[in-house]
Amino acid sequence: MSEQVSASVPALRLEAIVKTFPGVRALDGVSFDVMPGEVHALMGENGAGKSTLMKVLGGIHQPDSGRIIVSETPVKMSSPLEAKHKGIVFIHQELSLAKELTVAENIYLGELPRKRFGLVDWQALFDKTNTILQRLKVGFDARTRVGDLSIANQQMVEIARALTHEAKAVIFDEPTASLTDAEKTVLFEVIDDLKSHGVGIIYISHRMEEIFKITDRISVLRDGQYRGTLETAETTEEDITQLMIGRKLDLTRHASDHELGEVALEVKGLSCGSLYKDISFKVRAGEVVGFYGLVGAGRTEIAETLFGLRTPTGGCIVLEGQEVEISSPVDAINLGISLVPENRKEQGLVLGMNCRDNMTLPQVSDLTAGPFVSDGAEIAIFDHYYDKLEIKTPSWKQQAGNLSGGNQQKIVIGKWLSMHPKVLIVDEPTRGIDVGSKSEIHKLIRDLASQGYAVVVISSEMPEVLQVSDRIVAMYSGRIMREFTSEEVTEDSLIQAISGLGDNSGQAA
Known part of the structure; x- marks a missing residue:
């Protein structure tokens, strides 16, 4: 890591943020800050409140109470575009790109450079985009259609968006999930460059090796509450894990204690x-x-x-x-033969469908009673794997898209196990x-x-x-x-x- 830029005023500070949804207190008085030139990891189990906190910061959700302060100035974020104009830039885990548009159009979407009479200045757009792409050392240019890029390169387009403004803080949400080792190296160089220019980085990742490689401090959320901040150089994976889940994990490899067939x-x-x-x-x-x-x-x-x-x-x-x-x-x-796919959200689940229907989808034709699907048979299957896999959801009626990543994966596994x-x-x-x-x-x-x-x-x-x-x-x-x-x-x-x-x-x- 490059030497951390010294500054006494946080680039970004959240104070006592509270956010409640029907029946759920997603954030319970969370306070969090990131200093200029710092890479600050935000960690927690799926469902701990990280995503909700970032959506509050990005203007997608409005907090019930609490304050957002950017460089000593209290602000209200009413939309992601407003957040970007106030110096807060997001690189999302879930790609949010228009695949039919060019790389340049995606990077500057909503802010295309204009000439007289409101016409798009295409040459300026492509020139500005190519300058950013050269900084990222990618093998495509501004005119490339995003839908023709690999998932890894689409992720690099998301990252390029962060470089279009003079950002005060950049939030990276699982940025390396789709990147090769070479692309990760470029990403870490970009982060180091942002640090050297005094930009604060919030880095959300479940990959411990990355956290210990590039971050300066680590803050942990659990059950919607702030649980503490640790200096990366002075902590261990076990310390972080205990803060995240409230218990120690047994990470030893257990040999098979059963006969193979x-x-x-x-x-x-x-x-x-x-x-x-x-x-x-x-x-x-x-x-x-x-x-x-x-x-x-x-x-x-x-x-x-x-x-x-x-x-x-x-x-x-x-x-x-x-x-x-x-x-x-x-x-x-x-x-x-059953396959739990690599991309559970796009290939394994119908996110807008409830948990029960997702789990029984491959065998729905076998669960019919006359012209109708048997609700009782579907619920019996869900209940069996709900218990067997220890799935955490209020009921089978919950949409799969609202579950944590771990519980989504259990739904996909349960779906295929039910096929025996x-x-x-x-x-x-x-x-x-x-x-x-x-x-x-x-x-x-x-x-x-x-x-x-x-x-x-x-x-x-x-x-x-x-x-x-x-x-x-x-x-x-x-x-x-x-x-x-x-x-x-x-x-x-x-x-x-x-x-x-x-x-x-x-x-x-």
């Missing part, structure tokens, strides 16, 4: 064009096999092939000793989920294995894949480099393998 899934020489080649592995009933590798290694594409979303160009899939053909998700579901699969594939099971909920999801995965499920876990987080897996398949550039048992794997050997430095003699036999 027969091979449930075997993949032999599977290929899919240039995405991956000659993939072979096995998963036994009661076993968790983790897939680990860099972005673009081919892990998600393998899962999508097993679920019928991609057509293989070679090899075969064997389920419980029988070779099968999977040409659609319906085929996969009927054969007993033989093989459960879970892609990035804890992306965007807080440390307490991560622990619950990890325990759930291990519990499912102990109940006899064959589980495939795809993760970009090394601690996660080390903790939950019985075996780990390391991938690089569409190939399996090595396969490790939980007893023999080390962090160094795993990093070597996913960097292309291992050999590929360890493909599962």
Whole structure:
């Protein structure tokens, strides 16, 4: 980190903010500040109040009481655009881009430069945008259509918005969730540059390694209340976790204490064009096999092939000793393969639908009584997995979009468990989920294995894949480099393998 800019007046201060929704006190007298030139982490479990606090700051919600002060001046935020004009800029976790418009139009939306008679000054717009993009070292220009960019590059467009104004404070909400390691490095350089110019940074992330790498202080919310602020250099992950969840977490890896069953899934020489080649592995009933590798290694594409979303160009899939053909998700579901997708909000849930209907969606045709869906049958399924997965929601009537990330993930997992699969594939099971909920999801995965499920876990987080897996398949550039048992794997050997430095003699036999 660059040396912190010295200043005695906070760039931004929130005082005793209270916000109540029907039946819920989301914020209970929260006070929080960020100094000029400081990276200040805001942490808490999903549902702790972080998002509500940021929406109050951004003018989306109006506080019931309390004050927002920007550089000693009390302000009221009536809209995100007003917040931006007062020096508060957001980089949202959920992309809010118009995909049919150009990069330049998205960055300056609502503030397009004008010529005489109100006409858009396109040359000025593109020039200003390209200046910002050069600072971010991206491989696209101002005229590129946003819908043609990868998710990671769309995130970089969101970040570019922060550089269009002389910001006093910039809020980053899970900014690296979709970025490659190279793009993360650029992002951290941008943050360091903002710091050096006296901009205060609020950094919201569940990734502890990032928090300890780039932040100066850490503030914690729990149950809508402020729980304390710690100096990053003087604290530990355990201290933060205890503030966040009020208890200690058991982060040790537990070896399987049950007998593994027969091979449930075997993949032999599977290929899919240039995405991956000659993939072979096995998963036994009661076993968790983790897939680990860099972005673009081919892990998600393998899962999508097993679920019928991609057509293989070679090899075969064997389920419980029988070779099968999977040409659609319906085929996969009927054969007993389920996929919890990487992006639960876009691919796993209908956010405006209630929890019960989300959970029973794949089998709604089997729950009909005459021309109508049986409410009783749906509620019975929801109640079963509500208890089994310890889902936290006031009732099945709650919209899935209003749940925390951890509980949304449990709804998706419950949906597929209710189909009684033989093989459960879970892609990035804890992306965007807080440390307490991560622990619950990890325990759930291990519990499912102990109940006899064959589980495939795809993760970009090394601690996660080390903790939950019985075996780990390391991938690089569409190939399996090595396969490790939980007893023999080390962090160094795993990093070597996913960097292309291992050999590929360890493909599962």
